[in-house]
Amino acid sequence: MELIFLGTGAGVPSLERNVTAIALAMQQEANSIWLFDCGEATQHQILKTSIKPRKINKIFITHMHGDHIFGLPGFLSSRSFQGGNDVLTVYGPAGIRDFIETSLCTSGTHLTYPLEIVEVTEGQVFADENFTVYCKKLQHGIPCYGFRIVEKDKQGELMADKLKASGIKPGPIYQQIKENPTVTTPDGQVIERKDFIGPDKPGRIISILGDTRNPEQNSAFVENADCLVHEATFEQSKADLAKDYFHSTTAQAAQLAHDANVKQLILTHISSRYQKADNVWLRQEAQAIFPNTEIASDFFRTTIPAKK
Structure with a gap:
């Protein structure tokens, strides 16, 4: 399993960061790629990677703010011209169906593949023989969700x-x-x-949260995750501003990771007020609380290795 960060900015795109989109590549586990949010120009970002749009068969939308959804109609349309024939399912909050159907209808777009749209509420939203996905409502200005992807345990080795x-x-x-x-x-x-079979191999857990303030309220939801992806729109000294705008700081995300016993923290959704050179001290703010922290830049990749 590999996370590929296609866009790591907040609010509006900048020269250094496009707006939010994260791919979870699972070619070995499920022969597919899942996309989490689809901000403006996501399909352009995909062109700069090895990702095949036809392999993307699930899209999870955290909330309806433009920097998380404005790239969705274009991607859905282009997938028809890029060999996408398999069903694609979009999961998102109430309103995602109207947004997609209106965009496709008014633009005269006809898809060449089946499209399913699931408007989610808290709880389990998907399960198959390999994975279960849960969602939790977060504290944001509009309905917003976090997703917890749980890989099912695998049979142990033959002795x-x-x-x-x-x-x-x-x-x-x-x-x-x-x-x-x-x-x-x-x-x-x-x-x-x-x-004659050894112990089961425990599955991996990835938690990807949308925009949120008061992240400490999400501790039970992200507990024991092998990787937590969390927004860090503001620096530690801007905690009041983060609260006003329903966002989190570097330190708040790091404290959540520490308290919830996660293995790795990746910060994203960084305000355009910060430049690439600021990554060093922003990372240090978080690492002072939770050492295994990374700040994602566009096209940053990280592998979540299988457990022993």
């Missing part, structure tokens, strides 16, 4: 040495044991899978 010690030689029988609770060998020996 080949133990099988050999029991007289079971390598061969197709090993695959049968992995796939079935009970297997009878040709000589009549009954093998219980549970006796």
